[in-house]
Amino acid sequence: MTSGEITVGNPVRTDVDKTSAPSAPVTVRAHGLSKSFGALKAVNNVDFTVTAGEIFGLVGPDGAGKTTIMRMLAGVLSADTGDIEVDGVDVTADPEQAKLHLSYMPQRFGLYEDLTVAENIFFYGELFSVSRTDRLVRSQALLKAAGLADFQKRLAGQLSGGMKQKLGLICALIHTPRVLLLDEPTTGVDPVSRREFWGILYNLRESGVTIILSTAYMDEAERCSRLALLHAGEIRYCDTPARLKATMPGVLLAIISSNPRALREALTGQTGILGVLLMGDRVHVRVDDPAQRIPEIRASLANHHVEITSIEQVVPGIEDVFVALLGSEETA
Amino acid sequence: MFDRLYVMLMKEFLELKRDRWAMFRLIVPMIIQMLVFGYAATFTVYHVKTAILDLDHSQASRSLISHFVATSRFDVVDVASTQRAITRDIDHDQAVIAIVIHAGFNQDLENGHGAPLQVIVDGTNSNTALIALGYINQIVTQFSADRTGSTPAFRGKPAIPLTAITLQYRPWFNEGLNDRWFFIPGVIGTLTLMQVVSLTAFAIVREREVGTLEQIMVSPIRPYEFILGKTIPFFLIGLGDIALVVAFGILWFHIPFVGNPWIMLLGASLFLLAALGMGLLLSTFSQTQQQAFALNFFFVNPFFILSGFAFPIAAMPKLLQWFTVINPLRYFLVVIRAVFLKGVGLAVLWPDMLALTLLALVMLAISVLRFRKSLD
Numbered sequence: 001m002t003s004g005e006i007t008v009g010n011p012v013r014t015d016v017d018k019t020s021a022p023s024a025p026v027t028v029r030a031h032g033l034s035k036s037f038g039a040l041k042a043v044n045n046v047d048f049t050v051t052a053g054e055i056f057g058l059v060g061p062d063g064a065g066k067t068t069i070m071r072m073l074a075g076v077l078s079a080d081t082g083d084i085e086v087d088g089v090d091v092t093a094d095p096e097q098a099k100l101h102l103s104y105m106p107q108r109f110g111l112y113e114d115l116t117v118a119e120n121i122f123f124y125g126e127l128f129s130v131s132r133t134d135r136l137v138r139s140q141a142l143l144k145a146a147g148l149a150d151f152q153k154r155l156a157g158q159l160s161g162g163m164k165q166k167l168g169l170i171c172a173l174i175h176t177p178r179v180l181l182l183d184e185p186t187t188g189v190d191p192v193s194r195r196e197f198w199g200i201l202y203n204l205r206e207s208g209v210t211i212i213l214s215t216a217y218m219d220e221a222e223r224c225s226r227l228a229l230l231h232a233g234e235i236r237y238c239d240t241p242a243r244l245k246a247t248m249p250g251v252l253l254a255i256i257s258s259n260p261r262a263l264r265e266a267l268t269g270q271t272g273i274l275g276v277l278l279m280g281d282r283v284h285v286r287v288d289d290p291a292q293r294i295p296e297i298r299a300s301l302a303n304h305h306v307e308i309t310s311i312e313q314v315v316p317g318i319e320d321v322f323v324a325l326l327g328s329e330e331t332a
Numbered sequence: 333m334f335d336r337l338y339v340m341l342m343k344e345f346l347e348l349k350r351d352r353w354a355m356f357r358l359i360v361p362m363i364i365q366m367l368v369f370g371y372a373a374t375f376t377v378y379h380v381k382t383a384i385l386d387l388d389h390s391q392a393s394r395s396l397i398s399h400f401v402a403t404s405r406f407d408v409v410d411v412a413s414t415q416r417a418i419t420r421d422i423d424h425d426q427a428v429i430a431i432v433i434h435a436g437f438n439q440d441l442e443n444g445h446g447a448p449l450q451v452i453v454d455g456t457n458s459n460t461a462l463i464a465l466g467y468i469n470q471i472v473t474q475f476s477a478d479r480t481g482s483t484p485a486f487r488g489k490p491a492i493p494l495t496a497i498t499l500q501y502r503p504w505f506n507e508g509l510n511d512r513w514f515f516i517p518g519v520i521g522t523l524t525l526m527q528v529v530s531l532t533a534f535a536i537v538r539e540r541e542v543g544t545l546e547q548i549m550v551s552p553i554r555p556y557e558f559i560l561g562k563t564i565p566f567f568l569i570g571l572g573d574i575a576l577v578v579a580f581g582i583l584w585f586h587i588p589f590v591g592n593p594w595i596m597l598l599g600a601s602l603f604l605l606a607a608l609g610m611g612l613l614l615s616t617f618s619q620t621q622q623q624a625f626a627l628n629f630f631f632v633n634p635f636f637i638l639s640g641f642a643f644p645i646a647a648m649p650k651l652l653q654w655f656t657v658i659n660p661l662r663y664f665l666v667v668i669r670a671v672f673l674k675g676v677g678l679a680v681l682w683p684d685m686l687a688l689t690l691l692a693l694v695m696l697a698i699s700v701l702r703f704r705k706s707l708d
Contacts, residue, residue, distance in 0.1 A: 075550065103550070109543065110542055114347050124547075126335065126339035127336060127553055128551055129335060
């Protein structure tokens with residue numbers, strides 16, 4: 001995976017090294033990437049590099065520019081400014097050549113619903129001029145990994161949502177790409193299919209394929225080697241999940257209460273409370289100094305007649321980091 | 333390149349084969365519309381509802397009325413006795429035409445000066461009215477001729493020579509002036525245009541909507557390979573459709589086909605290319621099938637009206653006449669009618685063939701260029 005210098009510092013600043021110098025060979029490099037749609041700056045001066053064998057995650061709210069970046073990397077959307085290099089090929093200058101090195105799977109993979117599973121795989125294999133033997137070997141392995149081996153004769157239109165996504169992935173992988181671009185690949189996919197999906201991705205990473213994926217699922221973001229946190233078309237933070245967690249200001253407390261909403265009401269805006277986030281039956285409260293704040297919180301909640309079951313310090317999840325980093329930026 | 337084009341074509345035909353209703357949708361509507369057009373599209377007018385008011389009650393007036401009754405063109409629905417009854421007949425759609433013979437009709441004829449005959453026409457359907465008036469004119473002329481012929485030197489006066497010129501017409505290429513001969517070839521061109529433009533536009537927009545278009549475009553396939561793969565099947569379908577309806581026109585409606593089938597094939601091919609280009613162009617302006625539908629509706633109907641299918645281009649305002657220059661149907665109708673009825677060849681038809689070629693080239697070129705842009 002990655003090594004390199006630790007990028008600690010004021011996490012609110014945006015001029016930290018976003019690319020965290022990798023040691024393995026770089027397979028994808030984006031530099032100064034911008035794209036506007038009319039007055040809307042969808043992507044603004046984005047830089048990042050991804051090394052071979054990484055799973056690089058683009059995380060951000062809807063409209064942050066994830067899909068736009070993906071499409072520019074895939075060469076289906078031309079950038080206004082900036083350069084993209086994929087596996088040594090300049091995508092902006094020679095998108096056709098780059099297409100041989102990468103595979104792009106949009107949010108909704110375009111399957112021919114009136115063709116069978118096997119026919120879809122055949123079609124995409126032929127488009128990439130995959131030889132017959134290669135196609136058969138690869139498709140059997142991928143179908144097995146995806147749990148689709150028994151469905152080859154079924155029409156793609158009759159597959160479930162998760163099966164369709166997995167078939168899309170198989171079609172995208174039939175030509176052994178060096179770089180795989182996945183745009184929210186598991187949205188609307190059941191947990192079992194998602195596990196199988198990630199199983200395939202890990203295998204690919206081991207065989208040296210570079211994977212760039214965008215996701216709105218925080219548990220998925222956690223599985224990535226490195227993450228870029230996007231906001232309003234810009235990369236605000238870019239690092240490994242562990243180091244992003246370390247850059248999160250403050251300490252995270254999980255408070256369990258029967259009335260989390262009242263708890264949030266009571267604590268929001270208090271001194272030393274950096275953020276309050278509802279997480280189902282619990283509330284994640286970010287504080288500057290737990291030793292001082294925990295007694296204060298207990299007192300305050302008692303004042304507001306909010307009963308709590310427990311307060312404990314927890315390791316932040318990527319969602320906490322995400323909200324903390326991008327949220328503080330909002331208010332800054 | 334041929335590998336990818338081949339797999340594209342294979343996919344298209346596989347999808348077509350999978351689509352159980354495809355054959356039905358491609359053939360049955362053409363045949364049915366052909367039948368409907370063939371029987372319904374006619375300018376011949378029969379059984380015009382006619383009201384008659386005879387205020388003269390003379391030998392001459394009764395003779396004139398019998399001339400009207402004798403033809404199947406007019407159905408006398410009311411023999412009225414007052415002017416008011418006539419007005420009511422027209423107002424209430426009981427009659428389309430009213431013939432009023434005023435008192436003194438016979439007297440005027442006897443005296444040898446012209447007798448006026450009043451004809452009231454419901455002009456709401458101006459086309460029927462105009463044609464019926466033509467028939468009335470013929471009948472009245474016949475009546476006059478009969479009278480002068482049967483009463484020579486009446487009361488010692490010399491017969492007034494009513495017509496100095498006798499019109500003898502012999503229309504070429506369609507001696508019976510059978511308007512079905514005129515319409516059926518036009519129907520073939522029109523139906524093909526509608527079919528091919530919408531098929532092409534919808535097929536491409538559907539790929540865009542489903543997302544397969546973007547998926548294919550990230551593969552090494554070139555836009556022109558995709559476009560060829562998408563249009564070649566519709567070109568073949570279009571040719572098949574034309575062959576089918578031409579055969580139908582010849583065998584069912586007995587339209588003579590005196591021309592060279594190869595000239596027909598050439599004209600049809602060029603016309604199909606232009607139609608495919610049009611469909612392709614529409615598809616580049618549409619993100620959804622709904623938009624394609626609206627655009628198709630917006631363009632195809634004017635192309636039909638401004639083609640010379642029924643309404644002569646020469647009679648249109650100049651502005652619309654200029655518009656017809658970019659209408660492939662206009663040229664194809666000239667070609668198909670000429671091949672069917674006149675049997676002329678390239679020596680005559682080359683300007684239309686050239687126009688079709690240019691249109692096909694320009695439309696295909698623009699749409700290929702636009703297609704690239706529409707991917708962004």
